[in-house]
Amino acid sequence: GENVEQHPSTLSVQEGDSAVIKCTYSDSASNYFPWYKQELGKGPQLIIDIRSNVGEKKDQRIAVTLNKTAKHFSLHITETQPEDSAVYFCAANRPNTGNQFYFGTGTSLTVIP
């Protein structure tokens, strides 16, 4: 089955710096990769996603890149702010299922003011 690995597990950056979180997946048939932000006491919230027909997608300070050949995808947050502090999860869809996902183990991001 699919296996999604996520690194690092914790990340601390200074406010204004960039943060990068990386994920790898094992099933080459996966074609949809969402990223979720989970704040304390809340459920995961979708922040950006990418489909396998594109290599990069950007939304203001957040970008995601996908390398299908290497089977890895990354989340990039630029100009980080304290409110970016949260746990971030990557996920990959399980092909031929009705929206099942495999999640990474999460990255706890702390942005230091």
Next chain:
Amino acid sequence: EPEVTQTPSHQVTQMGQEVILRCVPISNHLYFYWYRQILGQKVEFLVSFYNNEISEKSEIFDDQFSVERPDGSNFTLKIRSTKLEDSAMYFCASVLRATGVTDTQYFGPGTRLTVL
């Protein structure tokens, strides 16, 4: 903005007791899901539900678990006889549609289940 809601936010129960976790998906969504997240671990898929029946379930979703959509708005997860290892956050999610192109899932805030 429409959102998925879940109640209660925290449920404490004794081992062997039955619990029902409730979710109200986004009103025009058609697919519903339950996930589990044991403290410090990955979010794990439990079950998906469409057209009033289970469409997929994981190996975690054994005979102790059941789901139901008793009316047009609620979506429930029942655990018949809770075990200590059922202690986790349980998330409900809903999707507008699943047309073969994977659609965005919207998660609720979760219910923290503590089994003593």
